[in-house]
Amino acid sequence: DAGVTQSPTHLIKTRGQHVTLRCSPISGHKSVSWYQQVLGQGPQFIFQYYEKEERGRGNFPDRFSARQFPNYSSELNVNALLLGDSALYLCASSFRESYNEQFFGPGTRLTVL
Template sequence: DAGVTQSPTHLIKTRGQHVTLRCSPISGHKSVSWYQQVLGQGPQFIFQYYEKEERGRGNFPDRFSARQFPNYSSELNVNALLLGDSALYLCASTLDLGVNTIYFGEGSWLTVV
């Protein structure tokens, strides 16, 4: 039974570029959330999507955007990359909005140079 899968696992980008990170939730899970984990910190909430609609947004600039597709997979997009965007980006899925058990993927390591 596949867990939350993310791609790519590692990538390096240059300042000013954009990046797209992808996530497939656990089969049957309808909600996907994105978290940013900077080295030495705990994960910080970026977005939550449910049934293709944004249901929550953390304190991140408009350079960050996301979407959820009909098959419940999701993309996180970051434009005009800054050095400070270097982090581990975690995708998490839950069965439904009201369910507390949140399952995390292994993450995508983004390095901005």
């Protein structure tokens, strides 16, 4: 079975632009979470979606938004990009909404110039 997949692998944007990152969970997994990992730090929780509903949001500005589709794939959108948004964005999937091990995708490396 395929693991969690993410696209694109790398992305370069300029300040003020908008970006959309995509994630496909492991088949059968209904929960998708997004994390931001700035270089040299641990991942920070951004969002969790379960059954197409937002179940949790981390301490990120409203420029960050996400959604989950009927096939359980997910998009993370970031508007008005800042230099500080440069990071590795990780998607994780799990079968249940809570108390469940999460499996991480390869990540999308976003560079904002």
